[in-house]
Structure formats: C-alpha cells, structure tokens
Amino acid sequence: MATRRMALVVLSMVVIAVGAGSRWLEFESSLLNKYLGDALYAVMFYLFLSLMWESGRPVAKAGLVGLLMVSIELFQLTGIPLTLSRSDSVVLRYVAVLLGTAFSWRDILAYGVGIIAIVSYEKARYGS
Secondary structure (H helix, E strand, C coil), X not given: CHHHHHHHHHHHHHHHHHHHHHHHCCCCCHHHHHHHHHHHHHHHHHHHHHHHCCCCCHHHHHHXXXXXXXXXXXXXXXXXXXXXXXXXXXXHHHHHHXXXXXXXXXXXXXXXXXXXXXXXXXXXXXXX
C-alpha cells in the first residue's frame, strides 16, 4: 500500500509540473494549449482524493471530482474569481488563476476527459 501511495505522490507531482508547463509552453495544437491544463487539473484533484481516500472506488472518486470541477466552473459565474484576479493581493490573484475566471462548457468537457483518463489508468494499473 505504501508503494501505491508513493506512486500517487510522484504522479501528482508529474501532473502538476506538466499542467503548469502546459500554461507556459506553446503547442502546435490550440486544443492542447487551452485544454490540456484543464484535463490535468481534474486529474490532480483525483490523485489528491486518492491519497486521502485510498479505499475509494474509482467511479465514486470520479463522481466526487466531477462534482467538484463542475462546482468550480459554476462558481466562476458569480464573478468572484474575476474580482479576485483584479486584486492588489498576489495571493488573491493566484487564487483567481487556480479557480479560473470565465465559465466554459468546454472546460467541463476537458475535466471529463481528464477524469476518464485517470480512472482508465487506475483500473488498468490496479484493476480496481
């Protein structure tokens, strides 16, 4: 079990690094430029949840992460994250970046792709 936990930690770090890099690097595909980071954002939350809820079934974790991702996206409709992005506080501007500031159905689709990918990986790797 400790080996699986360590694998989740390492995979989380890789996902964060690739996700952050996807915001700074230019890909030839505009699809990758915009949505790779969104898909990896959902994967990151799935991995964090997996670290906290090791016995959780992949479908249950996927449902919770999906609900969280849709909630974050819907929260953008309140305008609060956009207001935070205009703050003098660096911390609040960073929070706005993490939350996103503009609602998009395409972002929700990208989150779904990320969730499906990580659940497929987990089932293939661990047979859960």
